[in-house]
Amino acid sequence: MNNDLSAPDAARLLGVSLPTLYSYVSRGLLASVSNGASRRKRYPQEDVLRLAARRNDAKRGGQTAVAAMHWGLPVLETHISQILDGRLLYRGGDAAALAQHATLEMAAGLLWDDNAHDYFQQDAPALPQGLASAPDAAPLMRAMLAMAMLACMPASADTLQSGPALMRILAAALLQTAPSALPLHRQLAQAWRADAGQTELLRAALVLLADHELNTSTFAVRCVASTGASLPAALGAGLAALSGDKHGGGSAAARRMLTQALAASDARDARAAIGKFYATIAPEFAGFGHPLYPLGDPRAAYLLERLSALSHAHPQLRVILAACATAGELLDAKPNADLALAAMELAFAWPEDASMSVFALARSAGWIAHAAEQAASAALIRPRARYIGRHERD
Structure with a gap:
């Protein structure tokens, strides 16, 4: 026809x-x-x-x-989050305002069903035999392995595949600890020996990073969820996308920039080191700039302001923040969340992959919300390609 x-x-x-x-x-x-x-x-x-x-x-x-x-563009309707006029909104509410008091568990409940239920009342899950993570692997790799193993389990193991259970298992894999019902930010603080001020900063960072509209990892999660795959399988896709240098790797790149600046003998050499670093890497993938926030990333602004308030007790933090300011002036760009995470990790001597662990654990709340919303729509995500190659008739 x-x-x-x-x-x-x-x-x-x-x-x-x-x-x-x-x-x-x-x-x-x-x-x-x-x-x-x-x-x-x-x-x-x-x-x-x-x-x-x-x-x-x-x-x-x-x-x-x-x-x-019947097939369309990768533009999806959602009730979960939105970036509007330079603000990040969770179900219409400002994420920065939520970060002033909420925990990641509270943010998850908001993202999942607008706080209709308190999901985290259940005890921490007991891991089945064989789910122990590889001790020598990086935290993100351990998390990916845990999700892959859970995805292969029979449907009878559904108690291990609920949102709260998966977030607690994810935290355990990232930190190499047993699953715990302790608030997730306190689990991070305990593992990294964070003081009270750092613990509050971790709490706020987890809330601010819980979701970010249809970013690359979230789109990957929704694509997998749209096929009818299990929730652990969808989270595994998110973790895989997060592992890329142009996504979750941004904080590691920002840390390298700060480390090189701190190794300089004086302010002039530090400025030269920063300039040399950004001559070989795009700033938006290493701490500065964001196409959705032309006036600056509100998540970074919030966290850097809180870091500044803690700098009186941490001399190294003052030096790090000065390097951040120098880089911003040199690039004529505003910091993004990757820079704030890198500054936190470096200033408080947390493990070198702590930023990635914070990012992965926080974003799992949003991934679970998006996976559930996509599954409820019963729609398969299948964009069409626009072919630009040669044609047989040519």
Whole structure:
């Protein structure tokens, strides 16, 4: 069956005039095909619908065209979080305001069902035999291994696959401890011997990093969840995406920059070291800038302000914050959350991979919320590709 459209039909579906339709063809946005002996061009229906989806995406998420195609763009509706006017909102509430008092468990309840239930009343799970993590592996690798093993367990092990149980198992894998019902920020503080001020900073950081709209790892989680895979499998996909240098690796890169600056003999050499570092790496992947926050990342602003308040008791922290300020001036860019995590890790002599552990544990709350929302929609995420290679007819 030939689904090619006439020019008037294609223009009507796109909501444009015929001259605009022809301009789309001349600009390579839309293909046209010859109609046999007739000189009139025809337009592949699927190509027209896909272009309509892209045109409408900025206004309505392309839903009309997407519904007609059954396949669509990777733009998903969500009730969970939003980035709006330079603020991060969890279910319409400011995440920075929530970070002033909430725990990660409270943030998880908000993200999961708007605090309709208190999920963390249950005891910590007892790990089944064979789930012990590899002692010599990095924390993120141990977490990925734990999720992979849980994903292979039978459905009868569903008590180990609830959101609270998985977050506690994740914390245990990251820290190489037994699962605990202790508040998650206190588990981190206990493992890293953090004092009261640092513990509060950890609590706030976990809340601020709990979700971030449709970032790369969250999209990976939603794709896996849309197939009907288990929750541990979906979390494993999130952890895998987080392991990349352009995602979770940003704090490690920021730490390398700070370490090089601190090793300099004076302020001038420190500035030169910072400049040399950023000559080889993009700032947004190493502590500065964020395309969704042109005026600055509010998560970084919150954490760096709290760090500044602690600097009177930590001389090394004052030096680190000075290096952060120098880098910002040199780059003419605002810090992002990666820089704040790196500064915390370095200033308080936490393990070198502590930033990644904080990020992974915090974001697991959002991943669980997105996996549940995607599963409830019963929709398979399957974007279409726009082919730009050679054609057989060429």
